[in-house]
Amino acid sequence: MKIVDIQMGDLIIPLKKPFKTALRTVNAVEDVVVKIITDTGHVGYGEAPPTAVITGDTTGAIKWAIEKHIKPQLIGMEIENFEEMMIRLDKTLVKNTSAKAAVDIALHDLYGQLYNAPLYKLLGGYRKEIITDITISVNDPEEMARDSIEAVKLGYRTLKIKVGKDAKMDIKRMKAIREAIGYDVDLRIDANQGWKPKEAVYSLRKMEDAGLNIEFVEQPVVAHDFEGLKLVTDNVSIPVLADESVFSAKDAMTIIQMRAADLINIKLMKTGGIHNALKICSIAEVYGVECMIGCMLESKLSVTAAVHLAAAKSIITKIDLDGPVLCAENPIEGGATFEEYKITLSDSPGLGFKEVKGVDFS
Ligand SMILES: C[C@H](N)C(=O)N[C@@H](CCC(=O)O)C(=O)O
Ligand SMILES: [Mg+2]
Numbered sequence: 004m005k006i007v008d009i010q011m012g013d014l015i016i017p018l019k020k021p022f023k024t025a026l027r028t029v030n031a032v033e034d035v036v037v038k039i040i041t042d043t044g045h046v047g048y049g050e051a052p053p054t055a056v057i058t059g060d061t062t063g064a065i066k067w068a069i070e071k072h073i074k075p076q077l078i079g080m081e082i083e084n085f086e087e088m089m090i091r092l093d094k095t096l097v098k099n100t101s102a103k104a105a106v107d108i109a110l111h112d113l114y115g116q117l118y119n120a121p122l123y124k125l126l127g128g129y130r131k132e133i134i135t136d137i138t139i140s141v142n143d144p145e146e147m148a149r150d151s152i153e154a155v156k157l158g159y160r161t162l163k164i165k166v167g168k169d170a171k172m173d174i175k176r177m178k179a180i181r182e183a184i185g186y187d188v189d190l191r192i193d194a195n196q197g198w199k200p201k202e203a204v205y206s207l208r209k210m211e212d213a214g215l216n217i218e219f220v221e222q223p224v225v226a227h228d229f230e231g232l233k234l235v236t237d238n239v240s241i242p243v244l245a246d247e248s249v250f251s252a253k254d255a256m257t258i259i260q261m262r263a264a265d266l267i268n269i270k271l272m273k274t275g276g277i278h279n280a281l282k283i284c285s286i287a288e289v290y291g292v293e294c295m296i297g298c299m300l301e302s303k304l305s306v307t308a309a310v311h312l313a314a315a316k317s318i319i320t321k322i323d324l325d326g327p328v329l330c331a332e333n334p335i336e337g338g339a340t341f342e343e344y345k346i347t348l349s350d351s352p353g354l355g356f357k358e359v360k361g362v363d364f365s
Contacts, residue, residue, distance in 0.1 A: 004041045004042070004045055006079065006080050007042050007079075009038070011066055013033070013036070014334070018030055021140065023142060024165045024167070026056045032302050033053065034300075034302060035051045035102075036304060036364075037069060037106055041113060046356075047108075047109035049305060051105035052101060052299040052300055053065060054272060054299040054300070058100055058250075060099065065101055065102040073102065076092070088110055093278075093279070100273055107277055108304075108354070111311075114353070115353030122311040122315075123315045123348055124350075125315075126315030127317075131348045132346065134345060135161075135324045136159065136322065137328065137344070138162075138163045138164075138323070139163065139165060140165055141164075141167070148183035157344075158344055160344065162184075163191050164193070167195050168197055170198055170202045173194075174209050174210060186216060190216070191217065191218040191221065191244075193220075193246070194221065196247055198223050200223075200231035217241045219265070221295075228248075232245060232264055233264075236264055236265060237262075242265040245268065248264070249269075251274065251279065252283050255283045259286065259290045266321070267295070270309075284316045292318075293318060293319075294316075295319070295320075296324060297309075297324070298325070300326055301327075302333075303327040304338065306324050306341075310348060322346075327341045334361045337351065337355045337357035337358070
């Protein structure tokens, strides 16, 4: 199974509601889809979102990195020579993790097809069904309470609440949500780097004192401030999860050894794909640090790859793979099945895609 072509196209899907975090507001998924074609007629699919505020990756940069740097390294290579392809993907350029992730995902899709097995089984095969949370965008407290009630009615048992815009208002937001939904539903919060370290300690302690029962807080402070993250971790009881602070296996090692966070959020778009995400899983296993698997604003294509990884690895105990359910349409046939909170894998080879509609690869 030899690679003969790598093609790209644009995938645009409107969201059900605007997605709002401390970092950005988005109305649609606008991602790059990668299609790798082999001499045997097999096709592997991957996807890259241009999440410039987090990864630095833009649509143009993703396409250029793949067309001019990655593609020439991979054309003509045999899929069975997998390790060599992963080395080339890593070494051909630094950073550009979303472009690398899209290609890594498509290559893993083909790897599963080569051995006629679903990817999650090749990676460990721990389970085939997982349960995701759903994200509640940051808005005024009343609107967030309404959105939370709606999510609970749809069956979600865990809500991920976006905060980080204004520490005092964030406490009001969390009180309004808890009051609206009661205590049977788990609440995790994501400040997306929006607080200063001491501000984070202040608001999290207030949430503790109010008995809001927060499962964990995600990325309270700016990504590069590992010391600030540690200050928060050392001074609150709510567990701290590192998201934007951890892209690479090296970042994970540093954060864990510093004890700067209690948990790690793995996202394929930060690691550059499954190959490097597996390294973070191994490090986390060594230190007994549980991981969450997350996504950016991504469709079912790349999120299916994250589902396979989560289904394979027991160290991934928390799931934030709600990208596909935030989308108003689904142009992808095959892959994982998303029924609100319940995500199920089929036993089709690779990632199991049948068709990607509405993307022009010419
Ligand atoms: C979509 C997911 N639940 C999520 O919140 N992901 C990111 C932000 C993604 C983005 O801005 O595209 C996160 O910070 O965890
Ligand atoms: Mg986050």
